[in-house]
Amino acid sequence: MLRQVPIFRITLDNTATYQDVERNPYIREVVMNELICAVKDGLKKKKRDISLFIINDSEYMVSLDKKQWKPSLESALTHYENLEEYHKCFEIKNIIDSL
């Protein structure tokens, strides 16, 4: 299935900061999940980089070079280990092994 690059839509109100964005568990979960989808897609299509998100409907996208896939997946692995979601850990471990 064709992967569509999702839009990362965030508007900070007066009191919120980007640190709050990083700490938000829902956002972290969305980012981790999308990373897994994007890397799987990148591997399937033999890409050298993956576009992870379009930022706030703008013309800008954040992308990850292939050499960054492993360290970012390792962060996702740690995230799911902490949450004790071992099926996800298993999935990520498989992807890392196939890099």
Next chain:
Amino acid sequence: MKPTNRLPEEVEGIKQSLENILNADFKIKRKKRTELDIQRDLFFKIILSLEKLNMRSNVLNIDLDIDLTKYDEVFYDTIDDLLLLHFRKDIAEIVFFYVYDRIDQDGNIIYLKDSNGNPVVLNNVNDLWHLIKNIKEVTKNQK
């Protein structure tokens, strides 16, 4: 003036947040602008200008006691008619609400209610754009 390569602050901020979440270095790429991007930018520009115009009229009226309602009326009517020409009536009315009635005299945001009675808060023009997009999608799917 020289063109600048500096990224918008929100792009830098979000990139940094994502880098911190994943402990990785991201790159920023520019995607090709679509027709929808162009439409969105134009919509933002128009709505932000309308908000400014409305605010200017209010400042003149309330703070300086200068009433230009009669003078401005023809401009506002023309703008409203153009919006009605472009959007359906129900969508144009949401735009009118956003520009003219969304913020009360004390600066509070008044919210809309959807068909189930749930509040729909429009904090900014981006929220308005997405609400209109959603309404159009729903209507398209119902046909």
